[in-house]
Amino acid sequence: xxxxxxxxxxxxxxxxxxxxxxxxxxxxxxxxxxxxxxxxxxxxxxxxxxxxxxxxxxxxxxxxxxxxxxxxxxxxxxxxxxxxxxxxxxxxxxxxxxxxxxxxxxxxxxxxxxxxxxxxxxxxxxxxxxxxxxxxxxxxxxxxxxxxxxxxxxxxxxxxxxxxxxxxxxxxxxxxxxxxxxxxxxxxxxxxxxxxxxxxxxxxxxxxxxxxxxxxxxxxxxxxxxxxxxxxxxxxxxxxxxxxxxxxxxxxxxxxxxxxxxxxxxxxxxxxxxxxxxxxxxxxxxxxxxxxxxxxxxxxx
Amino acid sequence: xxxxxxxxxxxxxxxxxxxxxxxxxxxxxxxxxxxxxxxxxxxxxxxxxxxxxxxxxxxxxxxxxxxxxxxxxxxxxxxxxxxxxxxxxxxxxxxxxxxxxxxxxxxxxxxxxxxxxxxxxxxxxxxxxxxxxxxxxxxxxxxxxxxxxxxxxxxxxxxxxxxxxxxxxxxxxxxxxxxxxxxxxxxxxxxxxxxxxxxxxxxxxxxxxxxxxxxxxxxxxxxxxxxxxxxxxxxxxxxxxxxxxxxxxxxxxxxxxxxxxxxxxxxxxxxxxxxxxxxxxxxxxxxxxxxxxxxxxxxxx
Numbered sequence: 001x002x003x004x005x006x007x008x009x010x011x012x013x014x015x016x017x018x019x020x021x022x023x024x025x026x027x028x029x030x031x032x033x034x035x036x037x038x039x040x041x042x043x044x045x046x047x048x049x050x051x052x053x054x055x056x057x058x059x060x061x062x063x064x065x066x067x068x069x070x071x072x073x074x075x076x077x078x079x080x081x082x083x084x085x086x087x088x089x090x091x092x093x094x095x096x097x098x099x100x101x102x103x104x105x106x107x108x109x110x111x112x113x114x115x116x117x118x119x120x121x122x123x124x125x126x127x128x129x130x131x132x133x134x135x136x137x138x139x140x141x142x143x144x145x146x147x148x149x150x151x152x153x154x155x156x157x158x159x160x161x162x163x164x165x166x167x168x169x170x171x172x173x174x175x176x177x178x179x180x181x182x183x184x185x186x187x188x189x190x191x192x193x194x195x196x197x198x199x200x201x202x203x204x205x206x207x208x209x210x211x212x213x214x215x216x217x218x219x220x221x222x223x224x225x226x227x228x229x230x231x232x233x234x235x236x237x238x239x240x241x242x243x244x245x246x247x248x249x250x251x252x253x254x255x256x257x258x259x260x261x262x263x264x265x266x267x268x269x270x271x272x273x274x275x276x277x278x279x280x281x282x283x284x285x286x287x288x289x290x291x292x293x294x295x296x297x298x299x300x301x
Numbered sequence: 302x303x304x305x306x307x308x309x310x311x312x313x314x315x316x317x318x319x320x321x322x323x324x325x326x327x328x329x330x331x332x333x334x335x336x337x338x339x340x341x342x343x344x345x346x347x348x349x350x351x352x353x354x355x356x357x358x359x360x361x362x363x364x365x366x367x368x369x370x371x372x373x374x375x376x377x378x379x380x381x382x383x384x385x386x387x388x389x390x391x392x393x394x395x396x397x398x399x400x401x402x403x404x405x406x407x408x409x410x411x412x413x414x415x416x417x418x419x420x421x422x423x424x425x426x427x428x429x430x431x432x433x434x435x436x437x438x439x440x441x442x443x444x445x446x447x448x449x450x451x452x453x454x455x456x457x458x459x460x461x462x463x464x465x466x467x468x469x470x471x472x473x474x475x476x477x478x479x480x481x482x483x484x485x486x487x488x489x490x491x492x493x494x495x496x497x498x499x500x501x502x503x504x505x506x507x508x509x510x511x512x513x514x515x516x517x518x519x520x521x522x523x524x525x526x527x528x529x530x531x532x533x534x535x536x537x538x539x540x541x542x543x544x545x546x547x548x549x550x551x552x553x554x555x556x557x558x559x560x561x562x563x564x565x566x567x568x569x570x571x572x573x574x575x576x577x578x579x580x581x582x583x584x585x586x587x588x589x590x591x592x593x594x595x596x597x598x599x600x601x602x
């Protein structure tokens with residue numbers, strides 16, 4: 001599906017190049033200077049890990065709209081900092097109580113709960129700091145827009161709210177619509193915001209913006225459906241985190257509600273819609289965004 | 302000292318009026334709409350409590366520089382949201398493990414640890430959202446500047462970093478300079494940022510800005526010294542939180558390092574410097590800022 005739209009090798013090369021650039025930028029901004037071990041915990045939480053999907057979405061969207069590269073890298077890293085902080089807090093004993101993340105002990109296991117709590121808090125603040133550089137390399141108007149997009153996606157109407165619904169849903173009979181709504185907040189909002197922040201770095205007609213929002217929503221949903229599929233089909237070593245934990249926690253998932261094969265088919269349909277949104281956007285430099293959608297939908301970890 | 306500079310009744314009236322306005326604004330912005338009990342926990346953490354010192358500093362400074370009132374109220378409430386989130390997280394079992402705050406059970410006691418963690422996270426995001434209104438009532442240039450001031454004061458170089466030093470200092474032989482440095486980050490940074498955000502709402506010469514920064518730093522330090530004094534001289538009912546807990550936790554304080562009377566004298570000297578900074582600023586509408594400094598330095602809870 002859609003394989004003709006892009007060159008897989010070109011996409012792999014782009015992805016690796018961007019992942020390295022993101023790693024360098026994050027390493028510079030998460031300085032480690034913070035006192036009393038806090039900096040070390042922050043760097044441990046952020047660096048050398050993850051697919052960097054949110055940064056890739058921001059950067060690819062910025063390229064698609066011919067956006068400002070400096071601002072795009074800051075938006076990319078700000079989204080990743082929010083994601084990284086959420087993982088640190090989600091893994092804590094009072095939440096998911098997970099000990100393994102990206103193949104390493106989780107932050108609270110390594111540094112203690114108090115330091116994990118503070119590292120997450122400081123990473124969230126850093127995300128907004130990164131969006132408003134002192135050197136004037138991002139226009140204040142764009143900084144303000146990026147801050148608003150990020151704050152909305154991270155807060156009570158987005159990621160934090162979705163996490164609250166998720167916690168409340170354990171052992172409950174959540175239906176498919178409620179499950180989709182929960183994931184739209186918990187993971188979808190930040191993924192979509194990554195796309196919209198990338199779009200904000202350029203000058204995009206409203207109609208294209210609407211389609212990019214639809215693309216971001218579909219990629220977010222596909223990401224989660226595939227996540228649920230992998231939770232039952234992959235092992236912990238491949239995932240770099242504890243497999244099968246949703247079932248163990250009696251959490252409703254797309255697989256538990258639909259069955260495995262229908263969930264996989266659903267992911268494909270959602271991916272089709274992501275591609276369709278791009279085709280309807282009127283934009284032309286879309287190869288990387290097409291490829292990213294498939295990369296999310298066909299990943300194995 | 303300095304009593305002649307302002308009318309105590311006028312200040313009390315101003316304070317009560319502003320506290321009510323802040324309460325109304327916070328009640329509107331912390332909507333309670335967040336799902337699965339999150340909104341309720343957020344409102345519980347924020348509303349109907351506290352002296353609102355950070356908002357008062359922002360609002361009084363904005364008045365002193367003839368700043369934009371709409372932006373000032375948003376800056377005031379954003380600072381309070383950061384403060385409120387930090388209290389929620391600091392009270393959690395893995396941090397200070399406190400059960401009483403503002404005379405009520407702490408958020409994790411009332412709503413559970415997971416909800417407390419999420420409520421704090423969502424309040425931090427909301428603080429930045431409030432600074433960038435969608436209605437254009439704050440200029441993007443000012444929004445960006447406020448976001449940067451707030452992020453710096455809340456993050457690893459400010460509040461979160463100071464909290465990390467505080468945790469690491471339990472049972473240690475912290476000297477007076479190290480203790481001051483820790484408090485400059487932990488509480489001083491956000492108090493000073495409240496002043497600087499208020500100043501940013503107007504058009505202030507650099508020289509006045511420097512003096513306002515000095516004022517903010519002194520008020521922050523005086524606040525903490527008095528806090529340490531009250532921890533040994535006041536009871537829990539008066540404080541609305543657990544008294545004597547610093548000594549119980551073997552935390553170094555200004556009182557434990559200097560003794561009670563010298564700590565009280567030190568607070569007075571720092572207050573004098575706060576007043577001096579205002580007098581050196583070249584600004585003219587300073588009565589409320591003078592009064593606020595004394596209110597902080599002479600409080601009984």
